[in-house]
Amino acid sequence: MASNRARRIAKEIADIKADVHSHIVVDPAGNGDDLTHLRGQFNGPPDTPYEGGTFFVDIKIPSEYPFRPPNMKFETKIWHPNVSSQTGAICLDTLSSQWSPVLTIKSALISLQSLLSTPEPKDPQDAEVAGMMIRNPAEFEHVARDWSVKYAGAPKKEVAEGSGGATAESIKRKAQQAKDNEEKVKLAAYHGYNKDLIDRFVAMGFDVESVVSAFEYVGIDKMNGDDYELEEAYMGDITARLFGEA
Structure with a gap:
């Protein structure tokens, strides 16, 4: 541990x-x-x-x-x-x-x-x-x-x-800064992976933490945060990990 x-x-x-x-x-x-x-x-x-x-x-x-x-x-x-x-x-x-x-x-x-x-x-x-x-x-x-x-x-x-x-104007600017920082905190949960890529699995009913953990376990490339289509083999590995089969 x-x-x-x-x-x-x-x-x-x-x-x-x-x-x-x-x-x-x-x-x-x-x-x-x-x-x-x-x-x-x-x-x-x-x-x-x-x-x-x-x-x-x-x-x-x-x-x-x-x-x-x-x-x-x-x-x-x-x-x-x-x-x-x-x-x-x-x-x-x-x-x-x-x-x-x-x-x-x-x-x-x-x-x-x-x-x-x-x-x-x-x-x-x-x-x-x-x-x-x-x-x-x-x-x-x-x-x-x-x-x-x-x-x-x-x-x-x-x-x-x-x-x-x-x-x-300054009040509006500070509110926007607070909102931007809140978004940064949320995005940090994706550990550098593209949000849309992770959210496609989240839409299946899994939470962000579990999906990111599965991606990291399988060794999925972060591709500098870009979105892309995963190969079918990787999709199977990730799904198996999410369902506790790997």
């Missing part, structure tokens, strides 16, 4: 390194090769107080992974209602009740990045930050930006549009 976990983690890290578009970085913590202790990195999303900052996340992989979520906390100090300003602890359903084995380390980090665009002050990890965001959003943005400059290396400039003076 441990070797299966190590192989999955190694594959996830390789997939992250191969994905030049997500700008997500994950490596073993320190200079070691311990795949149960990792360090993640992502950029602060645009049109937020965190824009231009680089945020590091400590990641510890439990022995039950992927059936239990990774334990993540921010290394970089951040002023956000769903992250403890003292310990970096995170309040995010994806890392607790909404975790699924089909999710990955990358999809969890994308969810964290999305959380910076869509804070939830009514379900806080840090009551002080949440209270400030609700009572005085302009002050919240000022402090959040100041912390981003101080701890995350963001450039020294004020955010043009704050919570207290957001425009309809």
Whole structure:
């Protein structure tokens, strides 16, 4: 089981390194090769107080992974209602009740990045930050930006549009970014396979996780995410795997 976990983690890290578009970085913590202790990195999303900052996340992989979520906390100090300003602890359903084995380390980090665009002050990890965001959003943005400059290396400039003076356009843009990030999380479940290709089997009544697992077991080529018609022999192998006959 441990070797299966190590192989999955190694594959996830390789997939992250191969994905030049997500700008997500994950490596073993320190200079070691311990795949149960990792360090993640992502950029602060645009049109937020965190824009231009680089945020590091400590990641510890439990022995039950992927059936239990990774334990993540921010290394970089951040002023956000769903992250403890003292310990970096995170309040995010994806890392607790909404975790699924089909999710990955990358999809969890994308969810964290999305959380910076869509804070939830009514379900806080840090009551002080949440209270400030609700009572005085302009002050919240000022402090959040100041912390981003101080701890995350963001450039020294004020955010043009704050919570207290957001425009309809900026609200629409943030909503679209949150939607895009949500789509990224969903697509991560396909492990690089073309969505339409996998969904043809999902339409037969199988879930995405089982289909992707069968594809990987049989050794189906990802073809850089392109859709294509599978050879009949491969179709039989995949179907047999899905029905537990292989």
